[in-house]
Amino acid sequence: MRQHPRSKVRRVAQRGHYDRETIHAILDASLIAHVSFADPEGQPFVIPMLYAREGDSLYLHGSIASRLLKSVGSGIATCLCVTLIDGLVLARSHFHHSMNYRSVVAFGKATPVKDSAEKSAIFARFVDALIPGRAQESRAADRNELNATALLRFDIEEASAKIRTGDPKDDPADRELPLWAGIVPVVQKYGEAITAQDALPGTAVPPSVLSLLARQS
Numbered sequence: 001m002r003q004h005p006r007s008k009v010r011r012v013a014q015r016g017h018y019d020r021e022t023i024h025a026i027l028d029a030s031l032i033a034h035v036s037f038a039d040p041e042g043q044p045f046v047i048p049m050l051y052a053r054e055g056d057s058l059y060l061h062g063s064i065a066s067r068l069l070k071s072v073g074s075g076i077a078t079c080l081c082v083t084l085i086d087g088l089v090l091a092r093s094h095f096h097h098s099m100n101y102r103s104v105v106a107f108g109k110a111t112p113v114k115d116s117a118e119k120s121a122i123f124a125r126f127v128d129a130l131i132p133g134r135a136q137e138s139r140a141a142d143r144n145e146l147n148a149t150a151l152l153r154f155d156i157e158e159a160s161a162k163i164r165t166g167d168p169k170d171d172p173a174d175r176e177l178p179l180w181a182g183i184v185p186v187v188q189k190y191g192e193a194i195t196a197q198d199a200l201p202g203t204a205v206p207p208s209v210l211s212l213l214a215r216q217s
């Protein structure tokens with residue numbers, strides 16, 4: 001990943017990070033990316049998508065009829081953003097209310113993956129990106145499903161992470177006010193699994209789901 005002026009964090013520059021480890025960790029902790037592109041008339045769009053990371057590439061998939069996948073897959077310049085919310089930052093003043101967060105902005109271009117065997121393997125990665133181990137507990141894509149699904153590999157050319165942590169940054173004079181200030185952590189949590197109403201009787205909740213729930217308790 002190279003570094004370029006367009007991906008240098010300028011506003012509160014000390015919150016910027018550019019190392020692979022930090023960027024990959026944020027990408028791996030999130031499930032969705034907001035993908036942006038402009039159509040040939042210059043109209044910008046931002047679309048939320050699932051993704052699966054492999055090295056410095058993110059795979060995006062969807063219907064072969066998807067405008068996003070057709071546009072982005074034509075190799076145009078694309079930018080995407082991933083955001084994790086860690087806390088509400090509640091200050092004494094309205095002005096200093098904020099959030100604790102970890103985010104990544106990545107620039108690059110995407111190319112279609114057409115080989116059926118490669119597509120099938122990457123679709124399995126998508127499923128495992130949702131819950132590790134789930135791909136081998138479910139049916140692989142068949143020929144029709146592979147043909148109906150477009151798959152893009154978005155190669156990250158450059159990226160930045162921005163991370164805010166810690167207390168509100170109130171003005172010194174406001175710290176004398178008898179007003180509460182602090183952080184309310186935001187935690188993503190999975191609930192108990194609900195078996196599909198049309199599941200065969202006696203079908204057990206699989207190991208991938210049990211492990212996911214066990215890991216967070």
Ligand SMILES: Cc1cc2nc3c(=O)[nH]c(=O)nc-3n(C[C@H](O)[C@H](O)[C@H](O)COP(=O)(O)OP(=O)(O)OC[C@H]3O[C@@H](n4cnc5c(N)ncnc54)[C@H](O)[C@@H]3O)c2cc1C
Nearest residue numbers: 006007008009010011083099101102103104105160161162
């Ligand atoms: C959940 C959340 C809420 C936010 N709310 C606000 C808000 O309400 N108001 C506000 O002004 N800002 C907010 N920010 C910060 C915002 O994302 C921008 O960093 C900030 O507005 C400065 O934008 P800029 O284009 O002027 O930044 P610049 O520093 O000029 O951006 C230069 C480059 O830095 C990189 N960069 C900028 N921001 C980010 C980022 N967040 N993550 C990774 N790379 C980045 C990009 O590559 C960008 O091209 C929020 C961020 C998050 C994650």
